[in-house]
Amino acid sequence: MTHQHSVESAIGILDSGVGGLTVVREVFQQLPKEKVLYFGDTLRCPYGPRPSDEVRRFTLEIVRYLSGHPLKALVIACNTATALALDEVRRQVNVPVLGVVEPGARAAIKVSQQGRVGVIGTEGTIRSSAYERALKRIDPRLYVVSLACPALVPLVESGREENENSRKILRESLAPLKKHRLDSLILGCTHYPLIASMISREMGSGVTLISSAEETTRELIGILSSHGLLRQGPARHPEEHHFFTSGRPEAFRSIAERWLHRRVRVEHAVLSALDESQVG
């Protein structure tokens, strides 16, 4: 794959669906001068329950698609794809590739005072133990508690307003963490930052929340900077960003505009290798 490493090139961000939009939101905020190319594979979402080699294949298809555009960095904004395909993607492209797991793990270790770290995520992410391995690789003495919270993604996508029902779902989802006296909690699913304030109220002020989306963007700044690839000049015009979805553009646009608080341009993308048998 060929790439132009130019300061004008875009930041590619890929996800199995809409969750990675929280990374886009962070990039818009922290890096307003950069252009974003986003690919959400909503047609084949979620990746969590799929076999590993299928997730790897899907991810590489998207990387190939995005690589048709000039990129200066690539973010795999999907925890499952990061856990299963990051190394392979790094071998295939010659721009820096960031996953969301390592930046989240590194940030947790930095803020944790007592070394008692919680991780919440989808069932696929928690089953992969990607965060636990990343954390223990840096500090084997950490106390790590991982918990799958399958009810939270629907909560976010349904509108995330705080009411008695959503508080109840959240309380029941997070209850198993209470006894572990955590000092930090990694939001190990790109959907969760959208309900961070609700999670924070439920966990209490003694638990510092870590948004992998936010930390990944922070690391992205350092990486672009170290290559002299941070763009100067005015902020990007909204029309310069491109959003691709393998699913229905209208549904994607509706969620994207609600989450990003701005109008977005969404295009339907057809991946060459995509056939009906892959759509579950």
Add this chain to the structure above:
Amino acid sequence: MTHQHSVESAIGILDSGVGGLTVVREVFQQLPKEKVLYFGDTLRCPYGPRPSDEVRRFTLEIVRYLSGHPLKALVIACNTATALALDEVRRQVNVPVLGVVEPGARAAIKVSQQGRVGVIGTEGTIRSSAYERALKRIDPRLYVVSLACPALVPLVESGREENENSRKILRESLAPLKKHRLDSLILGCTHYPLIASMISREMGSGVTLISSAEETTRELIGILSSHGLLRQGPARHPEEHHFFTSGRPEAFRSIAERWLHRRVRVEHAVLSALDESQVG
């Protein structure tokens, strides 16, 4: 300049003297599997009072010297050289180049709650306004107070034991900061992390100290990782690291072993362009 981007390549670290050893200390701690090549230009130290174009020329000479070895990243662990030569070095080499200013500034903005940030450094660093510019570039609303503390480098190099005299020097040096109600303080000189606990006691628990050396190393991990260049396997043997000095190897070794708590191999380096007229 040619470089081999191999996982076995070294991390080049350069400084005007011994201050950058605090970055080496962080790399040894956070990245024990990586090999370090350090260059301390002790013969021409300090860089602070020198004209800008001289600092740039000296820095590029060292970069050229280190580039004779396979490198996978380069750290300019000198605040003056970062402020004056970082962009030029990035244009000349094709590996990621980190300065110490930007990581420190980014970390300060992250931890600051009230946006009241202090910066202490040598006269050269404070005069360059490099930290203030880096901070304001990210968030123009920040309240930034910069203070030159020329008495602190001698305090560190003389042995940094805490006694009535050293406490007095510190108290007088930091006194002008007291009235500004800071919430964070950037240690904008690579010497300062060695007296961080004394500084912290003087500033009080309400002020979070930021070590640029520590933050730079943290960003380095993210950068190497994004390129798939973090080395796996056992920790490096002490003999694999190389320390070069333009000055007297014995004097350099004595300080390096005291700061790093291990034996180091120091070689005298002759920079081709070095002549007596440059030695001040």
